[in-house]
Amino acid sequence: MAYTDDTLLDIYDRTSGYCHICGRKLAFTNYAKPGKRGAWEVEHSVARANGGTERLNNLYPACIPCNREKRDGSTRAARSRNGRTRAPLSREKRATAKTRNALAGGAAGAVIGGRFFGPAGALIGGLIGAAVGKSAKVE
Ligand SMILES: [Zn+2]
Known part of the structure; x- marks a missing residue:
């Protein structure tokens, strides 16, 4: 899924630019640039494999390790592994x-x-x- 810059900004702003799972600061300009400082991806809170949508309320910014580790697991479990209960x-x-x-x-x-x-x-x-x-x- 390719997102427009507008959509990416909306997603990024949902957490003021922090990974919604671990809370790490993300760099907007390093979207989908693995290895770059603050690199991030769009994370589907409910995975597409589980029927998650492409609507904004299902999309969060996440650092790449968090996104890859979560895969189709639940947001609640991924956040709790990082000692968090909700998104920034x-x-x-x-x-x-x-x-x-x-x-x-x-x-x-x-x-x-x-x-x-x-x-x-x-x-x-x-x-x-x-x-x-x-x-x-x-x-
Ligand atoms: Zn993270």
């Missing part, structure tokens, strides 16, 4: 998660700051909480 987030979902963390952190910080230091404490606590929430690791 897309850029969009990553941004949403960061915002959510910042809001949650800000709210928690405001409550704590307000309780101990009054309104000024709430403001400062909110800012600190938001910063902490925003910098929380999003995977």
Whole structure:
């Protein structure tokens, strides 16, 4: 199956350019270039042999060793061999998660700051909480 650059970008962006199985960083320009740094392939989450489709929701970027090793095995099993339960987030979902963390952190910080230091404490606590929430690791 040959993919257009547009499709490849959509697939690559699904995980912000990380292998959906082991989480290794992939290099977009090294698509289907075994041996190159960050080389990757399109991986069918449900293998074609098992009735998997060519639709975007079944396609993920994977480093070549992961793709070859998985073959027609399940995505869940392949990820769990790498200690993972889900694919890395897309850029969009990553941004949403960061915002959510910042809001949650800000709210928690405001409550704590307000309780101990009054309104000024709430403001400062909110800012600190938001910063902490925003910098929380999003995977
Ligand atoms: Zn991998």
